[in-house]
Amino acid sequence: MVNRHIVGAHYGLKDWLAQRVTAIYMALFTLVFAVRLSCLPELDALAWQGLFASPFTRFFGFIFALSLFYHAWVGVRDIWMDYVKPPGVRLALHLITLLLLIGYAGWAVHILWRP
Amino acid sequence: MTEAIVSKPAARPRPKYLNAVRIRLPLPGIVSILHRVSGAGLFFLLPFLLCLLDKSLTSFSEFVEIVSHPLVKLLLLGLLWAYLHHFCAGIRFLLLDVHKGLDLPCARRSSYIVLAVSLALTFIIGVKLW
Numbered sequence: 001m002v003n004r005h006i007v008g009a010h011y012g013l014k015d016w017l018a019q020r021v022t023a024i025y026m027a028l029f030t031l032v033f034a035v036r037l038s039c040l041p042e043l044d045a046l047a048w049q050g051l052f053a054s055p056f057t058r059f060f061g062f063i064f065a066l067s068l069f070y071h072a073w074v075g076v077r078d079i080w081m082d083y084v085k086p087p088g089v090r091l092a093l094h095l096i097t098l099l100l101l102i103g104y105a106g107w108a109v110h111i112l113w114r115p
Numbered sequence: 116m117t118e119a120i121v122s123k124p125a126a127r128p129r130p131k132y133l134n135a136v137r138i139r140l141p142l143p144g145i146v147s148i149l150h151r152v153s154g155a156g157l158f159f160l161l162p163f164l165l166c167l168l169d170k171s172l173t174s175f176s177e178f179v180e181i182v183s184h185p186l187v188k189l190l191l192l193g194l195l196w197a198y199l200h201h202f203c204a205g206i207r208f209l210l211l212d213v214h215k216g217l218d219l220p221c222a223r224r225s226s227y228i229v230l231a232v233s234l235a236l237t238f239i240i241g242v243k244l245w
Contacts, residue, residue, distance in 0.1 A: 023205050045175035052172055075154050111169050
């Protein structure tokens with residue numbers, strides 16, 4: 001038997017949870033990154049680019065980027081749902097937001113994994 | 116019918132619509148709307164931030180040239196505040212989610228702390244990086 005929640009208290013729970021999980025990950029990443037930055041002897045090209053050449057920064061930075069884009073999707077979609085009532089306009093804004101974020105994800109991969 | 120209305124005026128005129136300029140938000144409300152505004156600002160300037168990160172990793176001298184412009188510095192200072200406010204207010208909301216600090220005095224105090232800490236951090240980091 002398929003037990004689907006079309007309406008009711010569980011509707012949107014997945015996004016609600018994802019918004020919080022991504023927020024916690026990003027907060028932890030931010031703190032660790034801030035500590036690593038403050039440990040650099042000098043904030044110059046060599047140190048900055050060295051930081052991003054590390055496989056750790058690439059791996060966890062990529063997860064940060066994905067978290068950011070998913071988090072932004074939930075938040076920005078909430079804004080459109082609150083303020084934009086005409087269904088056509090709202091759908092268009094949702095699509096533009098989604099496509100932009102997917103594009104940014106590709107861009108982030110390109111930035112992080114450039115040789 | 117009309118006489119009844121005339122003889123008994125409403126004690127307080129009730130607002131017919133929400134006037135965003137005349138509403139006086141309580142402190143937790145201000146933190147909440149700024150959380151939304153800062154989030155929206157960060158989203159709209161994501162391409163700019165990705166561009167800067169890209170530049171900083173390919174040509175650091177060009178990156179330095181861009182961020183040396185006073186207007187860009189001002190914009191980045193605004194984005195720094197947006198990130199820090201979103202960060203601090205977000206932690207407050209996560210605590211409220213797990214029922215920490217729900218009573219009114221506590222909620223007011225934590226709103227004040229969020230506003231103050233994010234502004235103070237913006238100032239400290241801003242001065243360091245300017």
